[in-house]
Amino acid sequence: MLEKRSNDFVATGQKIACITLDLEQDYGRVDTYNTFDRINELCEIVKAHDIKLTAFIVGKILDQRHGVVDALSGVGTEFELHSYSHDLVTPNDFSDEVQKSKKAYIDYFGVPPLGYRSPQCRVSPQHFEVLARQGFVFDSSVVPSWRPGVYSNMSAPSLPYYTNGLIEIPFSVIPAIHLPLTMSYIKVFGKMYRFLLTAFGFPRVLIFNFHLHDIFSTASLNQLPFAYQIFHRRNAKNALEMLKRFFILLKHKGYEFLHMKRLVEMI
Ligand SMILES: [Zn+2]
Numbered sequence: 001m002l003e004k005r006s007n008d009f010v011a012t013g014q015k016i017a018c019i020t021l022d023l024e025q026d027y028g029r030v031d032t033y034n035t036f037d038r039i040n041e042l043c044e045i046v047k048a049h050d051i052k053l054t055a056f057i058v059g060k061i062l063d064q065r066h067g068v069v070d071a072l073s074g075v076g077t078e079f080e081l082h083s084y085s086h087d088l089v090t091p092n093d094f095s096d097e098v099q100k101s102k103k104a105y106i107d108y109f110g111v112p113p114l115g116y117r118s119p120q121c122r123v124s125p126q127h128f129e130v131l132a133r134q135g136f137v138f139d140s141s142v143v144p145s146w147r148p149g150v151y152s153n154m155s156a157p158s159l160p161y162y163t164n165g166l167i168e169i170p171f172s173v174i175p176a177i178h179l180p181l182t183m184s185y186i187k188v189f190g191k192m193y194r195f196l197l198t199a200f201g202f203p204r205v206l207i208f209n210f211h212l213h214d215i216f217s218t219a220s221l222n223q224l225p226f227a228y229q230i231f232h233r234r235n236a237k238n239a240l241e242m243l244k245r246f247f248i249l250l251k252h253k254g255y256e257f258l259h260m261k262r263l264v265e266m267i
Pocket of ligand 1: 022024028082086118119120
């Protein structure tokens, strides 16, 4: 395994932000798509802030819900894959999910995908090998942090690295405290999040992630287990404003927004 943990591919002083959206059913587990009704609001923000959005899309959406794909395509979104079914209750065979989602991608776009992100960021070296064999160039599933019962990657590199035949582009975390740079954590921590980011510093290559259900609250929320509802209701009314303020903060800090495939070319 060859690892590369340096900033070598980034010019001195350059700061890069990849804004990623995991595009899936509501809350990743409810069999509804109410958040898709608000897609134009997101497209307006992407346009207004000149974001180069990368969407990791669930394959069955490519087969069944073309409206949301067309709307995001209209604002220059890059699409990569996020499994075929995103079934968190009875997870399917990884290889099968990869193959089915790749077929849906090629049927829709006419070209093969470059990147993959696993639901709930669950990946292993065997998964990387499957992706490499299927012709994927990069994966972006590793969170160099710890989430009880989901992942434990505290010692994983925080910068892109080569592993098992492909490039892994990990989620960014706030240095030293390993708090993931995701919209869900911004909502949970509120103003404290900005303080922590300022105190511990911004990574020069910043991979940020959000979901539609992080910014648009819908009736589907009531179908979640109660503990999840409490988590998702925190700062739900302010979420869209918080996301916009985060984009403004990144621009103010000198970040250049790039699609992930452009970052991969640089690496
Ligand atoms: Zn997901």
